[in-house]
Amino acid sequence: MxxxxxxxxxxxxxxxxxxxxxxxxxxxxxxxxxxxxxxxxxxxxxxxxxxxxxxxxxxxxxxxxxxxxxxxxxxxxxxxxxxxxxxxxxxxxxxxxxxxxxxxxxxxxxxxxxxxxxxxxxxxxxxxxxxxxxxxxxxxPLVPAFHQSVFGSPSHARVIVNIGGISNISILAADGSVTGFDTGPGNVLMDAWIHQHQGKAYDADGQWAASGKVVDTLLAHLLDEDFFRQAPPKSTGRDLFHLGWLNDRLSGFSAAKPEDVQATLAALTARSIADAIRIYAKDSDAVFVCGGGAHNTYLMQCLSDTLTQTVQSTAALGVSPxxxxxxxxxxxxxxxxxxxxxxxxxxxxxxxxxxxxxxxxx
Ligand SMILES: Nc1ncnc2c1ncn2[C@@H]1O[C@H](COP(=O)(O)OP(=O)(O)OP(=O)(O)O)[C@@H](O)[C@H]1O
Ligand SMILES: [Mg+2]
Missing domain, CATH: 3.30.420.40 (ATPase, nucleotide binding domain)
Incomplete structure (x- = not known):
């Protein structure tokens, strides 16, 4: 250099x-x-x-x-x-x-x-x-200004989704205006759940989640959380979304198989992101994902299935997620x-x- x-x-x-x-x-x-x-x-x-x-x-x-x-x-x-x-x-x-x-x-x-x-x-x-x-x-989140500087486009309305422990979105309008907020859990609950059951740090490529089935009633119960309903600006962290939060909500679902819970947690991450995009960025042309969650093939598929926009990693825009x-x-x-x-x-x-x-x- x-x-x-x-x-x-x-x-x-x-x-x-x-x-x-x-x-x-x-x-x-x-x-x-x-x-x-x-x-x-x-x-x-x-x-x-x-x-x-x-x-x-x-x-x-x-x-x-x-x-x-x-x-x-x-x-x-x-x-x-x-x-x-x-x-x-x-x-x-x-x-x-x-x-x-x-x-x-x-x-x-x-x-x-x-x-x-x-x-x-x-x-x-x-x-x-x-x-x-x-x-x-x-x-x-502090990253939307940077997302705008590298990923903003005068001809395309884009959404950048960062899926770290928590997920946040940056809504980049073609006129240069930017909004964004935390949408809720990213990997944090999936990581905690697989760690509790298999001692692994994370669910590589979402394979364990892919082996399970989404429990719709559990998904609805998990989505029934004030944070998801709050209007932006908003931000969150492990202060709210942690293993204790999950275990409290699992009390009526003791029959659910662990892999079905994992599939449901992936669906929770995907749904909470997709709901935010549907409400606040419905006219966007495309969605680009960064953060470790971009490597979770199952999660990326869930997100893609839930949205009408194309979903790709930011690698498509030239920056490794x-x-x-x-x-x-x-x-x-x-x-x-x-x-x-x-x-x-x-x-x-x-x-x-x-x-x-x-x-x-x-
Ligand atoms: N191959 C993979 N398959 C599934 N999940 C993965 C893979 N690689 C990384 N991850 C997930 O990504 C997480 C790490 O992501 P990342 O470093 O972006 O999050 P972070 O440290 O919380 O960052 P930030 O707060 O900046 O968003 C891991 O804990 C894991 O859940
Ligand atoms: Mg990290």
């Missing part, structure tokens, strides 16, 4: 699978890396999602470990791309969400950006969500460095555009 200005994006989302990193100049040069969480860190990050003892100390230790893994991801990106740290203007580091409660006016992404700056000798931009919440917004969210945080770092707003009030509901993030200098 030539000597130019690069940005690094680091994303670790609600799936708690690991760190996605990307280094890019936003002009075609791009290298990605992925480092899975060690199981001890994953378990602690999962435990920190719910109130527990001695949280301040445990959070600090988990944040140290996370920053070290982020630094290892940066080192891997620099090594494989051959780019030196001196050519990287900034790292955009999302951190790990352990609480997302905009109704209580806060969201918490744990991280140790000071340690990350110390280890990498690169400027770090962190804490992207708090300012939007301080301005009355949801602090999420696995790289989109990390690229968004590289882009948000660039916006911060250029002193440009990162949020879209039409998405988050904030009172206005705001500069997102805080700088931890190299």
């Amino acid at each position: 030539a000597a130019t200005t690069f940005y690094i994006g680091l994303m670790s989302g609600t799936s708690l699978d690991g760190v996605d990193g990307v280094i890019t100049d936003f002009h075609g040069a791009q290298v990605a890396a992925y480092l899975p969480f060690p199981s001890s860190l994953r378990n602690e990050l999962l435990a920190l999602q719910t109130p527990g003892a001695n949280e301040i100390h445990r959070e600090a230790l988990a944040a140290h470990q996370l920053a070290q893994l982020y630094a290892a991801c940066v080192a891997e990106l620099l090594r494989t791309s051959g780019i030196s740290a001196a050519h990287v203007r900034a790292i955009g580091a999302h951190g790990q969400t352990i609480r997302h409660l905009p109704a209580a006016a806060y969201t918490r992404q744990i991280n140790n950006p000071a340690l990350l700056a110390e280890l990498t000798k690169i400027d770090v931009i962190a804490d992207f969500r708090s300012r939007d919440i301080a301005a009355g917004g949801q602090g999420a 696995s790289h989109v969210e990390a690229l968004a945080f590289a882009w948000l770092a660039q916006r911060f460095c250029d002193r440009q707003a990162g949020n879209l009030p039409s998405v988050t509901g904030a009172r206005g555009e705001r500069l997102l993030g805080a700088l931890y200098p190299a």
